Amino acid sequence: MSPIELRSDNAAGVAPEILQAIEAANSGSALAYGGDAWSVRLQAVAAEVFEQADLTVFPVLTGTAANAIALSAMCPPWGAVLCHETAHILRSEGGATSMFGGGAVMRGLPGNNFLLEAASLEAAFASTRWGDPHHSQPAVVSLTNPTDFGTVYPLARLAELSRCAHEQGLLVHMDGARLANALVSLGCSPAALTWQAGVDVVTLGATKNGVMTADAIVCFNAEVAKTLTYRLKRAGQVASKMRFQAVQLQAYLNQGRWLTWASQANNAMQALVRGLQAQGATFVVTPQANMAFVRVTDDMADRLQAAGLLFYRTAPGVIRLVTSFQTTPVDIEETLVRWQQCL
Ligand SMILES: Cc1ncc(COP(=O)(O)O)c(C=O)c1O
Structure with missing residues (x-):
């Protein structure tokens, strides 16, 4: 049986279209570390797909790298990332965010159906000793969509949580290891699910959905993007032959694949x-x-x-x-x- x-x-496995795209990119030489035509083109493809000319997309090897390095650029070492108590960044990434974040802590909060709630955020804000150096200062809200339990944040909830975070001066990160599954489930556009809902940085998963060796950080915040450039290099996530990651992500996003x-x-x-x-x-x-x-x-x-x-x-x-x-x-x-x- x-x-x-x-x-x-x-x-x-890997979708044949991805393997074909890698094969097609394997002709001749190309500038290393993202200076190649495929990496440049990826920016344009992502800008079109997310309907946002000002985004920056950074290919990385894994979802853990995308989450941890993105969050390290969004959260100071004395900061806290507020997330659901079942979030992958808290439960399943071996403390990578704290390591790359220089000691930033993950603070797990409750919420029905594995989704964060505005009330949980408000309670966390109320219980924070703001300005007290003994207490990690909340700096980011991280939302996993779909969650690790297969539930999906509706757009209204995302907008509410983002508003709540931004009003308190926090940034919003989305762990989109399965972003495409959330998009299909909600039937909305990538723009609606991300920056239009107040998301500052999204981890774009691709490996779980047909790609071979590439996920990405899609950054809608120019300040965060500036420091990500350096953090990714120091974390060993700037591939010399980046064209092969870029071409996978392009093939992934192209034609709605x-x-x-x-x-x-x-x-x-x-x-x-x-x-x-x-x-x-x-x-x-x-x-x-x-x-x-x-x-x-x-x-x-x-x-x-x-x-x-x-x-x-x-x-x-x-x-x-x-x-x-x-x-x-x-x-x-x-x-x-x-x-x-x-x-
Ligand atoms: C929700 C979620 N985020 C992040 C990751 C991390 O991805 P990776 O295993 O590529 O590091 C996973 C992996 O299963 C995941 O399920």
């Missing part, structure tokens, strides 16, 4: 959720992108595993299922058949 991949979109691939992942998840609900499954939270957390007994999880479904057990009685651009309708049908047989 062939295994069905539902562990992570990171387990998926990123949205097509994210739609495939989201649609596969919706079909899976509908099918599982019909079989009586319950979810920790309603899935809104390409990730679901399903309540199952340990015995059931064992049976599903024995039936060839690949997934992670994330908590007692909970498994995580993730679809990717490579998940096919046949994968979903087959998953549902095997699930039924395990009941």
